[in-house]
Amino acid sequence: MSSAEGLELGAESDLSLLQAVRAALTDAMDEDDRVVLLGQDVGRLGGVFRATEGLDARFPGRVFDTPLAEAGIVGASVGLAIGGLVPVAEIQFLGFLHQAFHQVTQQLARYRFRSRGRFHLPVTIRAPYGGGLRMPEFHADSLEAQLANTPGLKVFAPAFPDDAYALLRAAVRDPDPVVFLEPQRLYRSVRGAVVPGAVAEASIGVRLRRDGDDLLLVGWGPTVHTCLRAAHELEARHGVRSAVLDLRVLSPIDHDGLCEAAASRRRVVVVHEGVRSAGLGAEIVATLQEALADTISLPILRVTAPDSPYPPGRLEDDFLPTSEQVVVAALKVVGRA
Amino acid sequence: MSSAEGLELGAESDLSLLQAVRAALTDAMDEDDRVVLLGQDVGRLGGVFRATEGLDARFPGRVFDTPLAEAGIVGASVGLAIGGLVPVAEIQFLGFLHQAFHQVTQQLARYRFRSRGRFHLPVTIRAPYGGGLRMPEFHADSLEAQLANTPGLKVFAPAFPDDAYALLRAAVRDPDPVVFLEPQRLYRSVRGAVVPGAVAEASIGVRLRRDGDDLLLVGWGPTVHTCLRAAHELEARHGVRSAVLDLRVLSPIDHDGLCEAAASRRRVVVVHEGVRSAGLGAEIVATLQEALADTISLPILRVTAPDSPYPPGRLEDDFLPTSEQVVVAALKVVGRA
Amino acid sequence: MTHDWVPGRAAGDDSDLLQILGPDGQVTRRDLPCPGDDVVREALRLMLLSRALDEKCIRLHRQGRLGLYAPVLGQEAAVVGSHLAIDPAVDWLVPASREQPAMLRHGWPLDRLFASLLGRIEAARIPDDVRMLPRQQAIATQLPHAVGIAWASSIRRREGVTLAYCGDGATSEGDFHEACNLAGVMGVALVLVIINNQYAISTPVSKQTRAPRLADRARGYGFPGVAVDGNDLFAVYEATRQAVERARTGQGPTMIEAVTYRIGFHNTSDNSSLYREPGEVAEARQRDPVARLTTYAVTAGLVDRDTLDAQENEVRAEVDAAFERASSYPAPGPEEAFRHVFAD
């Protein structure tokens, strides 16, 4: 697919995750002329990852390079939405959402509540995140737990091109604010079939990406792939059949889907790139042990980044959760270690 | 105690939590002339709660009213510390720490790590927080989970005057950054004995505020009192004897102390004013079920604020966790409901 | 070069401020237009209404019948004078928090304003056809919203300008800067009125900034800024009128600094005697904007003292009645703490 083309209706395409993001933006802009894009370098350059490449040319007057000011970007998106538009803002890297955190938590997430429904904010904030690309400081941080601790905000994270497309379309259509987390390591390394026009339902939730009876591995974004690699290894080398659940919607969590997937398998390992303490894995553990108090097997293990700042360079390999660690944890919860 | 007097050595005093904070600041400034205070309205006014009342007069040139700019306050504190001082900054209300969140998470918390120990930041950020005072929006938010998700930061929360004094003294002496959460509802409503010069140890952790064999209630800051009320009720009305654990150090969590207290009692309820999802309660649950997989009783229940923005006015009574809810949860975990 | 640097005006020297109506109620600048008689009459009514509201709320607070309240006492000319230059039917209002008379004129009914102070949140809802944001409790965060609204108008080619307010304290926040800079870059139809009431809680503007004037900031964003006598309704009105005209004709944003004084406390929980001298407040009372406009109106024969008395009684009655109505609205049930988080 060339830059900035939507998907041809009816024809399934094989796309990279990055292309799927671009296709979703293209189709969303085609569908609804209230959709506008804004962010640092999203115009002529098409973003540092080229996610918005060609969109400025294709939709003149609807793609805006902004000054280097994240709070301004999020805050202006609030106003653009109130003014009748459907803004899709890019934060160049998720770590820099902290520059705008007050606008996110106090404003974006609370406008409907504060105004008793007088205003609602159909805003999407897209941001690349996650490790593996040897990025500079702050460029790889996983902040999903902090976003999930913010009522009024939805958080989506795709792990495959089909979801990158369908979830982003859903995010843009959502009448409420969505933070859309794009795993940068997967942008070009993952390809897959994308069905044009496939917009995820309003009631989107978890999705089983691999079946298996012995235990459940839970991940989102980049760690869905970590889990899939571990599951493969577990089956091939240890005869352990693990299911892999892609959480997809990190907030509000799809409790029913999560509990259903865990109930039959009883043993669970949660895997995330965010640091361990007060990470989103803890929420999943807390939910499961409460909802499935009689059936769940303890311990539910977490395989996560440790409680230290994201390290530079190659050290990220010692920081990020690996499929080997997931295998070890899985063997432990099935009582084989 | 009049404003801005330190504690007389040797003599125990009966102080409000607010007075204990002021005494700790006074004694810290007396002890070490590198200690300086900065923040909005902390000088002549002595802060909106009068926590720093009289300190400007007593320590001329060491207490600074700043412009209305939280990121500037935290960012300047980083520089003040690098420049050889020991800054104690006040953020007028914890909710407004989000205005400075990038300076907190990217800078304050990571300077030692980034510089491989060349710089370290003995900075204390004090902030009133928590509900019960019918405050305007953002003035009552509990953000401890997000701070605990930030490696490189310590988070202390006192529930009584003795800890307000001893933990604040420890925070100021700590070579690393500490966010010190002051439960505003308790400022004037809780009094207690304070031992002058009592500085908490470097290895501070949990503290049992009430003993009991049947179950463990875990809280911090304002909810320690919610737990104590519930424990009283549980014993008086239901004959259930609950221990109350004051977490005190919210990050890094004192795992050993927490698990030790939970191990013998097996049933646990965690209570916090922060919203439920991805709250710090989840971390405690996740820790306990892992460390005590064979002994802990499920479910571990959480009594928390719901996943909605902090509501205005009297609605906070329907939002905050109550001792009645804790009683109900406690009866459930001991199998009496 | 830097050795040419002149640090700016001497403290207390206000001779640079635009002034049309002097403290004695006399017009000092014959070369500039005065507002028409109808505007003056409406201004006077709004200012009296605002005073009546402040009085009522403070009394209610003392009686324990109302929560925190932030009066606009002393700043009425700055707020009313600027708001009178916009048209609520097409223009947006983005308040900071204490601009009550602007909110009322914009179309938020008085009983709903009271309802908000009483925590009757459903009744307090801003009506669908009123183009106004709710009060903002996080200082300066409303400014990027205002820019976004104005920007949306320009993208959608809609008429209507956006009038936003903030305080002197708010100008120190990063959001002020990011908003102003974006407004300049996008050339949006924004009129930003800084109500410089000399204080942010206890912090005097001299500790807030060393800028000679806050309006000096505008140049650094590439649009005009003007500092006016904020106790002079005519100056505020004229400066805003020009700014609105610029905005309507696609010439971009304008910053107006209305230099006034917060005669009252910061809010009902504040004790301002802890940080400012009584003499200072007494002196500020000499520059009372309501008295100034009244003198003008009486001298010009627009009203007489009797009409004024009658009008004062009228607005008081209006305030009392609105409060009674507001008190009759239902208090929110517990379920309201969980509604409106997301679309149903």
Place this chain on the structure above:
Amino acid sequence: MTHDWVPGRAAGDDSDLLQILGPDGQVTRRDLPCPGDDVVREALRLMLLSRALDEKCIRLHRQGRLGLYAPVLGQEAAVVGSHLAIDPAVDWLVPASREQPAMLRHGWPLDRLFASLLGRIEAARIPDDVRMLPRQQAIATQLPHAVGIAWASSIRRREGVTLAYCGDGATSEGDFHEACNLAGVMGVALVLVIINNQYAISTPVSKQTRAPRLADRARGYGFPGVAVDGNDLFAVYEATRQAVERARTGQGPTMIEAVTYRIGFHNTSDNSSLYREPGEVAEARQRDPVARLTTYAVTAGLVDRDTLDAQENEVRAEVDAAFERASSYPAPGPEEAFRHVFAD
């Protein structure tokens, strides 16, 4: 009033910039001092060293032997000229991120700089006696730190000024504003040099702000600002020297905008041909600051072409040797990912 507003200089008109050394290497302002010969010689050496470093790093990156690198190509006069005006023995350096020659002159050894680029983080540690912060990856966040350091000096009555750098893009961040305003209020000994290289990644300064000059912002913080030809080492040096003098004598902060051009890409992962015309870059190369200073130095008899060639070989050898040393330092073991989170 707002109708007096003049939006500022025409695009491309740089006649307002302070310039001492013209593009042809001739002194254009006889009324202002030129740096002494030793300063010029040191400047030349640092600029050549900086070029050699840029070249080496880009080559290494292409060979896959070095990660991301951000060259300072084209901005050497702005960085070197300003840093030469401070004294590393007493003054603090707060870099943004690409001011390599300033970091080197401040005392960070070249092999340690290389070690940082190679991820040898322990070897890259800034020595205890070097008063310099590490590079900053979060744009503009270093500015409040710089203010804090300068403020600490003033509280502790220590000598030493703080020289901080930021880019044109950084001036749009809230942190820039909060830092500048605080610096003004506290009157600290800060010299802020904005390296306006016309771009923030792909975003030209014309989309970054409508301010006629970024240095115009200074007035809004109550201290002087000056815009200089950032390709003119003499102008940058003189403006900084005056600013440092102001700071040392307790007269507070100064803002200097060095108007220059980023001749290279943003960093080694950027393809700048996607967003700017080759003609624009070619034109900027005409104003090459190194060529300008070289012409002056040769004309003035400070160096001859042979010495220059020798010096170029010398700095290249220095760079090569430093890289070899850096490569021999140990890569961090996995435990380094968990060390230095807190005091042991």
